[in-house]
Amino acid sequence: MKKILVAAVLLFAGIASTFAGDRERPIAVDKLPAVAQQFLAAHFKGLTVAFAVEDPKFIGSEYEVTYTDRTEVDFRSDGEWSSVERKYEAVPASVVPAQIQEYVAKSNFPNQYIRKIERNKYTWEIELSNGLEIKFDRQFNVIGFDD
Structure with missing residues (x-):
């Protein structure tokens, strides 16, 4: 029984190390x-x-x-796509959902543009040119800020 357990542990360690690098x-x-x-x-x-x-x-x-x-x-x-980041310009408007564009345009972020956008199964996150990060849920409701 010990031999089987040791063999299983070594096999798992080998597989894990293959994908770890x-x-x-x-x-x-x-x-x-x-x-x-x-x-x-x-x-x-x-x-x-x-x-x-x-x-x-x-x-x-x-x-x-x-x-x-x-x-x-x-x-x-x-x-x-899962994320788009531009260092010196705005993310193309064609990538950003209209609800997010509208929120940024109507908010208190004058002269700011979206320099990064990320999406996953549950949320969207943008970073404005001033470094402010805004997180949205799937329905584009604001769920958090981070500066």
């Missing part, structure tokens, strides 16, 4: 999932790609594309 690897943009390629073509056509990386996970892979102006776009394994 930093395994990002370069990937050509045309090897990204089709949905990701379409998103990039639609929203960032005029920019030059600096590099793209694939980050294999236990199931599937995640992707990150970085442009020469330091714009970063992250994608989930299905090719859907």
